[in-house]
Amino acid sequence: xxxxxxxxxxxxxxxxxxxxxxxxxxxxxxxxxxxxxxxKSTLAHVLAGRDDHAVTGGAARYRxxxxxxxxxxxxxxxxxxxxxxxxxxxxGVAHVYFLRAALxxxxxxxxxxxxxxxxxxxAIRGKLKLLGINESQLYRPLNAGLADGDKKRNEILQMLxxxxxxALLDDSAAGLDGxxxxxxxxxINTVRSPQRAIVLFARDPRLLHYxxxxxxxxxxxxxxxxxxxxxxxxxxxxSGYESATDSPEALQVRP
Numbered sequence: 500x501x502x503x504x505x506x507x508x509x510x511x512x513x514x515x516x517x518x519x520x521x522x523x524x525x526x527x528x529x530x531x532x533x534x535x536x537x538x539k540s541t542l543a544h545v546l547a548g549r550d551d552h553a554v555t556g557g558a559a560r561y562r563x564x565x566x567x568x569x570x571x572x573x574x575x576x577x578x579x580x581x582x583x584x585x586x587x588x589x590x591g592v593a594h595v596y597f598l599r600a601a602l603x604x605x606x607x608x609x610x611x612x613x614x615x616x617x618x619x620x621x622a623i624r625g626k627l628k629l630l631g632i633n634e635s636q637l638y639r640p641l642n643a644g645l646a647d648g649d650k651k652r653n654e655i656l657q658m659l660x661x662x663x664x665x666a667l668l669d670d671s672a673a674g675l676d677g678x679x680x681x682x683x684x685x686x687i688n689t690v691r692s693p694q695r696a697i698v699l700f701a702r703d704p705r706l707l708h709y710x711x712x713x714x715x716x717x718x719x720x721x722x723x724x725x726x727x728x729x730x731x732x733x734x735x736x737x738s739g740y741e742s743a744t745d746s747p748e749a750l751q752v753r754p
Contacts, residue, residue, distance in 0.1 A: 500525045500562060500665060500696040501546075507556035508538075508545050515541045517721035518557070523665075526693040530707050531700050532735065533718035539700040540584055542718070543669040547581035548574045561665065576608045578664030582654040582671055584700075588642040594653060595637035598623075602660055626659045630686050647674030648683075655686035666690065666697045672706035684709030707732045 501523040508516040515538050523529050531539055545552050546559065548571030559566040561579065569577070589597065603613040614622065627634055630652045642650045651671055658666055668687065672680050687710045691697065699710060707715070707729070715731040716723045725731070 500527075501559070501566075501698070503557070503559045505557035506542075506545070506559060507554070508541055509553045509555050510541065510551070514555075515552075515721055516545070519718075519722055521716065521723060523696045523698060525696055526691075527713045528691060528697045528699065528710065529714045529716065530704075530712040530732075531698060531716045531718050531723070532704055532707075532732075533702070535702055537718045538721045539702070539718055540669050543581060543667045543698075543700050546574075546667055547571065547579060576605065580658055580661055580663035580666045582651075582658060582666070582668045584670040584673055586642050586650040586654055588640070588644075590640045590643050592641050593638050594641045595619075597641050598637075598657055598660055601657070605661060623656075623660060626656055626686075629659075629689065630656055631682055632656060648676065648679035651675060651679070651683050652686070655683055659686060659690060662690070664695055666695065667700070668697065669700045670702055671699070672701060672703055680706060681709055704732050704735055 501521070503519060503521040506516050506519040507514065519538070519542065521529070521531075531542065533539055541552060545554065546566065548569070550571070554567055561569075561574070561577070564577070566574070599614065599616070599619045602619070606613055623637075624634065627637075632649075632652055636649070636653075639645075642653060645653070651674070654668075654671065658668075666687075671683055671687070675683060684706060687697065687699075699706065699712065701707065711729055712732075713729075715727055715729065715735075717725040717731070717735070
C-alpha cells in the first residue's frame with residue numbers, strides 16, 4: 500500500500516526527515532511514535548501533499564503510483580486521508596456542507612451518484628451515534644469554538660464518511676481525556692479492514708492500548724531507529740523514548 504525509501508525533507512532549509520524508510524501493507528495498522536520534534540507531523544503532511552515541505556531526496560510509492568508526483572487533490576481522490584493534529588477552524592462554513600461537498604466530490608471521481616441532503620443525513624446518523632456527536636453540531640461552523648476532543652471526533656467522523664484507502668492520523672489522541680480517547684479509538688477500529696491501511700502518528704502511546712497496531716516504529720531525529728510489534732508500546736511506556744534512542748538496537752531498525 501505504502502512504500503517509503505530514504506525520504507529526506509527540509510522545512511525552511513532545515514533538514515527534518517533524514518533518510519526515512521517505511522513500508523505499510525493493506526489491512527495493516529502501523530504506529531509511528533516519538534518525542535515532540537522528531538518529524539512525525541512532517542511525515543504525515545508530506546504524504547498528504549503539503550507543498551511547503553521540500554522533499555530533497557528519496558521516494559514514496561502509494562499502490563501503483565509515485566506518491567510524491569501526485570497533486571494533493573489527486574492523492575485525496577485516490578483515497579488518502581489526513582486527520583490533523585490541530586484541526587482547522589473554518590468560521591462561516593457549516594460542517595454538514597463541508598463534509599457533504601467533500602464526499603460528493605469523491606463520489607464524482609469514482610463515477611458514483613452524488614448524495615442529496617436526505618441521503619447524506621441518513622448515511623451519517625449512525626456514525627454520529629457511534630462517536631457521540633449530537634446532530635445539531637453538524638450545523639455549526641466547522642470546528643469553531645469546539646474543545647479538542649470534539650474537534651478530534653469531527654476528524655474521525657470525516658474519515659468514517661470518506662472511507663479512505665490510506666488513513667494518516669496525526670496525533671489523534673492529543674488533548675483527549677480517557678473517555679474521549681476511547682471514543683476516537685472506537686471510530687478508528689471501526690474502519691479497520693483488509694483493504695485499508697492506517698498509520699497512527701503518536702507522541703502519547705496510550706491510544707495504542709485501544710487501537711492495537713500491527714507494527715510500531717520509533718522515529719527520532721528524522722529517522723526510524725527501531726521497529727517492533729505491539730510489545731514495543733509497553734516497553735516505551737515503562738522506560739520512555741530515551742531507552743530506544745540510547746540502546747544498541749537504536750543503531751539499526753529491528754526486522
